[in-house]
Amino acid sequence: MNILAEIRSRFASVLSVYTDQPAQYLEMIRPVEDSRHGDYQANFAMKLAKLCNQNPRDLALAVAAKIELSDICAPPDVAGPGFINLRLSDGWLGTEINRMAADDREGVAPVVSPKTYVVDFSGPNVAKPMHVGHLRSTVIGDAICRILRFLGHQVLGDNHIGDWGTQFGMIIYGYKHFLNQAAFEQDAVLELARLYRFVNQLCDYHDLRALQPKLDKGLAEKLEEIDAAAAAPGDEKQKQKLQKKLTGELEVIREQIADSRKKLSTVESNPQVEALARQHPEIAVKSRLETAKLHGGDPENLKLWNQFVPACLDAIQGVYDRLNIHFDLSLGESYYQPQLAAVVADLKEKGLARESEGAMCVFIPGTETPFIVQKTDGAFTYATTDLATIKYRRQPLHADAMLYVVDTRQSEHFKMLFETARLWGYGAVEFKHVNFGTILGEDGKPYKTRSGDTVGLESLLDEAVGEALKVIESEELANGEDRPKLAADVKQRVAEIIGLGGIKYADLKHNRESDYKYSLKKMLAKEGDTATYMQYAYARVCGIFRKCDVERDVVRQSPDRIVLSHSKERNLAVQLARFGEILESAMSEYRPNILTDYLFQTANAFSSFYDECSVRDAETPELRASRLRLVDLTARVLARGLELLGIETIEQM
RNA sequence: GUCUCCAUAGCUCAAUUGGAUAGAGCGUCGGCCUCCGAAGCCGAAGGUUGCAGGUUCGACUCCUGCUGGGGACACCA
Structure with missing residues (x-):
């Protein structure tokens, strides 16, 4: 059950005496951060007292006296200026934990009113191989789908594949x-990827050659500007500031030039490539022409497209299979192609879109840039x-909510998209840009290989996985x-689970809006907050059952009580009881980082318990039976939580 | 130039969206395997939350200014 929701509902009736808008005060009831204050705390008294013109401590005492929670908590305690502290009673906790143990959903009831979610995530381009940039969307999107689905919602994970763009x-x-x-x-697929990279390289080459004089000119101008600024009269402080800014801009230009020179020399140092570059001076324009022909229905290009796409999709599918990620829909950009003209026509008809500088645009009140x-x-x-x-997701898919798990850099686009959609008549839909930050390298810049390519x-x-295998082998040695040795094929499988789990967990544990530095060493380290820590706790529970020579199923079916x-x-029980909440x-x-955080704390509570309380050598048979059950529930919650993050568990590692 | 996000322990990150003494992991220092898996447990040191003001019972969180850093700014997605 959701303990927090239950406690809040108990407070609701009491609060209605003081205010007719209790919602914001109920929000202020939450789990404590510091366990010395109990398990839950209500912090609304200070705010509410002001509204009622009362002393906050008196009000807290009055509420505490009136609130009916005796079945769940010990009598409430009022502390400081008016914090109401609640401690779950051992009796209730015992009942709850037994209820959870007997439930095959670990006590998590499905939501009362399920919604239909379409979750748009991953979205690779078929023409290009997947790279680090796709990791977060794929992993976070998958976790969100799994959690929402487990909570009882109707979820459609949709891979909006880029299969119609200019890259073709x-x-x-x-x-x-x-x-x-x-x-x-x-x-x-490999050859197509090579072709893409090659054409891209030649396009870049010609672009950069054209750009070079402009860059040189820009550099000269910037140098002059700096000299002029230095010579100009004026306030010293302001001048310094300006100098700093100009020098910064100068650095940017210099970097651009260096980068450009590097790319140019890559081509020029290879006579064959250079010859080809010379033979195809118009390559960029002509590539765009090929795209236009494809979009225009040119039979030859359409035939090639039909030949390329399935092959590329197969290759991408291989990655998803390995990551154990599944989509309910994979409707790429091409799927919507036939409907686009009608969309624009409708926007025009409704007076939302109009022509500007030759393009058809939607202008959103309050924003300057048009939505083209x-x-x-x-x-x-x-x-x-x-x-x-x-439009499609609303009808025929009946989505109540549409989530877009996409890089935070596109937030401007989504702001305009959602606003346009609302004006267009989709105001009832919950739109959410589930944005996320960039994966950085050790240097704090977007993660690249040493040579500067995307990974x-x-x-x-x-x-x-290779790193995980190394760790497993070093542990085996130590x-x-x-411990029983793992067979070679089992070891490989375990390495796969630990390696992929490490990557996923490292991604999910960060607040999705933050950038984070990618560190293979840290996410597969033997110590610390890694997926391995939870997987290890799980494996230890399995070890207990092996040592006790008891089947987990048998314990689950038994009438024993915790x-x-x-x-x-x-401590462990309180932790487990919070799962649903x-x-x-x-x-x-x-x-998802709220869940990773919880699982870490749960595994920690278990490890701590494990250290002090023996299951096998418990003082009485009853206690042993109780602990077997408690430990089984712990393993189930850990496994379930990890499963909801797309991370697997193993019985031995 | 406009808009926007960020700055927290030596390092990497949290902080339930305004709550009590700002928490973890790593690293450092010190304990714990004749005892169910030490990939573990227990403890210590480490902070003026970039700076200066303001709002209030209460601020890492909200407001203003400053410093430093990222990102986005019409026909690429």
Whole structure:
């Protein structure tokens, strides 16, 4: 059950005496941060006292006297200026924990009024291999789907694949001019990726060559500007400030030039590549033309597209299979293509879109930049596709809420998208940009390889699994004969689970809105707040059952009851009892880190219990039976919680 | 130039959205395996929450200014 919700509902009736808007005061009832104050605390007395013109402490005392919680808590305690502290009674806790143990959903009741959620996440481009940039969306989106679904909602995880964009023009151009037939027959996806990178490289090359004089000019101008600013009369402090700013800008230009030179020399140092670059001076324009032809229904390009897409999707699917991530829908951009003209026509008809500088735009009151739904050349944009998608998700999919698990840098786009959708008639839908920050390297800049390329997702996963394997082997060495050896294939499987779990957990444990520094060492470290810590706690429970020679199923079916006699047992029980409440609060702002945090604390409460309370050698048979049950429930909550994060558990590691 | 986000222990991050003495992990120092798995447990040191004001019973959180850093700013998604 949701303890917090229950306590709040008890307070609601008492508070109605003081105010007709109790909601904001009920919000101020929450779990304590410091366990010395009990288990839950109500902090509304100070605020409410002001409204009623009363002494806050008196008011707290009055409420505490009136509140009916004797079945759940010990008598409430009023502290400080008017905090009402609640401590769950051992009797109630015992009953609750036994109820949870007997329930195959660990006591988490499905929500009373389920909603239909469409969760848009991952969204890779089919033409390009997946890279680190896709990790957060994929992992966070998957966790949100799993949690919402477990809470009883109707959830449609939708992979809005980029399968219609400009990158296809590049691939088609590459296919027509640079194809290595043998390589294509051997591994089509690899060859297509190579073609994409190659065409991209040549486009960049020509762009940068054209840009070079401008950069040089910019550099010269900036230097002059700095000199002029230095010579100009004026306040010293202001001048210093200006100098600093200009020097900063100068640095940016210098970096651009250095970067550009590097890319140019990569091409020029290879005579073959340079020759090809010379032979294709218009490559960028012509690639765009190929895209336009594809969009216009050109049979040849459409045929190639139909040939490429399934192959690429297969490759992407391999990554999802490995990550154990599944979508309910995979409707890419191409799916909405036939509907885009109608979307624009409708927006025009409703007076929302109008022409500006040749493009069809929606202007949102209060924002200056337009939301472009059709470009000057007549092509539609991702804004148009997103609107068509919203329409589809509302009808026929009946979505009540649409979540977009997308990089925070796109927040401007989503702000305009949601506002446009509201004006367009979708005001009843809950739109939410579930934004997230960037994964950074050790240097604090977006995570790249040493040579400056983006890091492929698969190699990232391989690296983590490899590291996990190393850790397992070093542990095996350190433990000697103390533990049963894992068979080679089992070891590989365990490494896969620990490695991928490590990556996922490291991502999910950060507040999704923050950037974080990627550190393979830390997420697979032997000590600390890692997925391994929870997986280890789980494996230890399994170890207890092996040592006691009891089946977990048997314990679960038995009529034994959990009794809480030891303070470590109580701590663990309080922690377990909060599971349902945590899941709900994690979803109120779609923040999986609330769940990771909880699981860490739960595993910690277990480890602490494990250290002081023996299960096998418990003082009485009753206590042993009770602890077996408690420990089984702990393992179930840990496994369930990890499962909801997309992380697997193993019985031995 | 406009808008926007951020700054918390040596390092990496939390802080239930205004609550009590700001918490974890790593690192450092010190304890704990003849006892169910030490990938563990227990303890210590470590902070003027970038700076200066303000709002109030109460501020890491809200407001103003400053310093430093990221990001986004019409036809790429």
